[in-house]
Amino acid sequence: xxxxxxxxxxxxxxxxxxxxxxxxxxxxxxxxxxxxxxxxxxxxxxxxxxxxxxxxxxxxxxxxxxxxxxxxxxxxxxxxxxxxxxxxxxxxxxxxxxxxxxxxxxxxxxxxxxxxxxxxxxxxxxxxxxxxxxxxxxxxxxxxxxxxxxxxxxxxxxxxxxxxxxxxxxxxxxxxxxxxxxxxxxxxxxxxxxxxxxxxxxxxxxxxxxxxxxxxxxxxxxxxxxxxxxxxxxxxxxxxxxx
Amino acid sequence: xxxxxxxxxxxxxxxxxxxxxxxxxxxxxxxxxxxxxxxxxxxxxxxxxxxxxxxxxxxxxxxxxxxxxxxxxxxxxxxxxxxxxxxxxxxxxxxxxxxxxxxxxxxxxxxxxxxxxxxxxxxxxxxxxxxxxxxxxxxxxxxxxxxxxxxxxxxxxxxxxxxxxxxxxxxxxxxxxxxxxxxxxxxxxxxxxxxxxxxxxxxxxxxxxxxxxxxxxxxxxxxxxxxxxxxxxxxxxxxxxxx
DNA sequence: ACCTGAACACCGTTCAAGT
DNA sequence: ACCTGAACACCGTTCAAGT
Numbered sequence: 001x002x003x004x005x006x007x008x009x010x011x012x013x014x015x016x017x018x019x020x021x022x023x024x025x026x027x028x029x030x031x032x033x034x035x036x037x038x039x040x041x042x043x044x045x046x047x048x049x050x051x052x053x054x055x056x057x058x059x060x061x062x063x064x065x066x067x068x069x070x071x072x073x074x075x076x077x078x079x080x081x082x083x084x085x086x087x088x089x090x091x092x093x094x095x096x097x098x099x100x101x102x103x104x105x106x107x108x109x110x111x112x113x114x115x116x117x118x119x120x121x122x123x124x125x126x127x128x129x130x131x132x133x134x135x136x137x138x139x140x141x142x143x144x145x146x147x148x149x150x151x152x153x154x155x156x157x158x159x160x161x162x163x164x165x166x167x168x169x170x171x172x173x174x175x176x177x178x179x180x181x182x183x184x185x186x187x188x189x190x191x192x193x194x195x196x197x198x199x200x201x202x203x204x205x206x207x208x209x210x211x212x213x214x215x216x217x218x219x220x221x222x223x224x225x226x227x228x229x230x231x232x233x234x235x236x237x238x239x240x241x242x243x
Numbered sequence: 244x245x246x247x248x249x250x251x252x253x254x255x256x257x258x259x260x261x262x263x264x265x266x267x268x269x270x271x272x273x274x275x276x277x278x279x280x281x282x283x284x285x286x287x288x289x290x291x292x293x294x295x296x297x298x299x300x301x302x303x304x305x306x307x308x309x310x311x312x313x314x315x316x317x318x319x320x321x322x323x324x325x326x327x328x329x330x331x332x333x334x335x336x337x338x339x340x341x342x343x344x345x346x347x348x349x350x351x352x353x354x355x356x357x358x359x360x361x362x363x364x365x366x367x368x369x370x371x372x373x374x375x376x377x378x379x380x381x382x383x384x385x386x387x388x389x390x391x392x393x394x395x396x397x398x399x400x401x402x403x404x405x406x407x408x409x410x411x412x413x414x415x416x417x418x419x420x421x422x423x424x425x426x427x428x429x430x431x432x433x434x435x436x437x438x439x440x441x442x443x444x445x446x447x448x449x450x451x452x453x454x455x456x457x458x459x460x461x462x463x464x465x466x467x468x469x470x471x472x473x474x475x476x477x478x479x480x481x482x483x484x485x486x
Numbered sequence: 487a488c489c490t491g492a493a494c495a496c497c498g499t500t501c502a503a504g505t
Numbered sequence: 506a507c508c509t510g511a512a513c514a515c516c517g518t519t520c521a522a523g524t
Contacts, residue, residue, distance in 0.1 A: 039496085040497080040498060040499085041496085041497070052510085053509075060499075061499090124455045132444055135447055156454070158466065160408075161409050165406070168408075169370070173367075201375055201379035207382060211396055212367045215400075219397070219400060223473075226470075282515085284516070292489070294517080295518080299489075
């Protein structure tokens with residue numbers, strides 16, 4: 001389908017510009033150089049073409065960003081980490097999903113902030129599971145495992161907030177840039193500089209070493225468990241008694 | 244202190260450029276026109292000066308953004324909504340803080356995303372309570388109310404994730420732009436357009452009306468209560484038995 | 487001491503022109 | 506049909522020059 005690239009007329013050198021090729025290259029560019037590096041001109045150049053040529057295939061930079069985020073999000077669906085197993089109960093389903101998304105986020109530290117902060121096309125599409133296909137998979141996964149309608153919808157909202165709050169902080173703390181398109185690296189402020197301004201803050205000064213410790217993984221797990229316990233109440237209503 | 248503006252030498256027309264005045268105007272500009280509108284040149288113009296003049300007072304745009312976010316965050320500290328009362332126990336303290344920050348975020352929908360996503364100066368400073376003064380106030384507030392060291396630190400982390408996950412989603416769903424500096428408005432996709440692509444998604448099609456409902460307030464409260472219940476365990480250790 | 491103009495290297499985007 | 510060059514309106518930033 002998207003396989004054989006036959007040179008349109010008689011141009012055997014480069015494989016012909018296509019929305020797919022543009023987006024693939026855009027993903028690579030952001031992965032390599034961060035979101036700030038993604039300009040129409042630079043993207044064109046990497047495709048062996050001038051920036052203006054892109055406008056034949058994509059209406060403007062904004063549409064490019066939208067399509068780029070969609071592509072990243074839908075690519076997450078194909079990852080085995082997040083694919084539910086038939087013998088997962090609903091807790092297993094959500095646990096696998098949570099850790100899978102976290103894994104992906106940590107592997108793609110410059111893509112995830114984009115997914116997390118780029119404005120969705122509808123207000124009820126909540127990052128990071130922000131595509132129609134994702135919402136469908138999420139809802140169906142819970143409905144098939146005993147959840148009622150309201151429970152599944154409430155779970156989608158709570159789960160989104162949970163993922164966003166934890167992963168956006170963890171990924172950006174790990175370095176790289178958080179700002180979707182602008183903003184540079186955190187610049188790893190010189191420790192002495194922080195020390196200097198720590199003076200009038202006794203609690204902070206005493207606890208700074210503990211604050212700097214990284215317990216992201218275990219905190220993620222603890223918070224997830226707590227969330228699942230809470231969702232149990234939503235699930236209790238429709239599911240008279242299982243089996 | 245920052246009151247009387249005496250015209251330096253003999254220029255009675257405009258009040259002399261100052262880092263404070265620059266930042267105040269920057270806040271106003273972002274509030275009015277969104278983060279995208281904040282350029283050095285436009286900011287200068289609004290101050291009756293060319294963009295280049297700003298470099299006398301601020302080293303570059305990045306430093307401007309850092310200082311701008313610091314100013315917004317520290318201004319939050321002065322708000323009565325978040326100021327703890329002496330008779331608040333730790334749950335009251337955190338509850339007031341949570342609802343206060345939410346209130347502020349909703350009132351300043353173009354400032355909050357900046358606070359939430361701009362890279363902090365240290366990885367252990369977690370948006371939105373991302374200044375030294377805020378962390379000090381948070382930790383001291385809990386330590387004074389029976390928390391131990393580890394409990395207070397763990398609470399800071401969990402509370403940050405909670406606020407970020409809920410408020411970033413709620414504020415950006417309310418409209419405006421989420422992207423810190425780039426990204427335009429969500430454009431409120433035409434309902435028919437969503438409907439069209441809803442076909443292959445039965446669960447989504449059936450639940451779309453419920454997904455579009457807004458229960459942000461009650462969900463925020465429910466999630467907060469659950470968080471507080473969880474923090475209770477951290478607090479149990481040091482606080483043998485209170486009065 | 488403080489601000490400006492000109493300049494440079496970048497942007498996004500349009501459109502007539504080339505092949 | 507597809508890409509390019511020139512052009513326009515914007516950027517951030519530097520630096521010699523003005524007052």
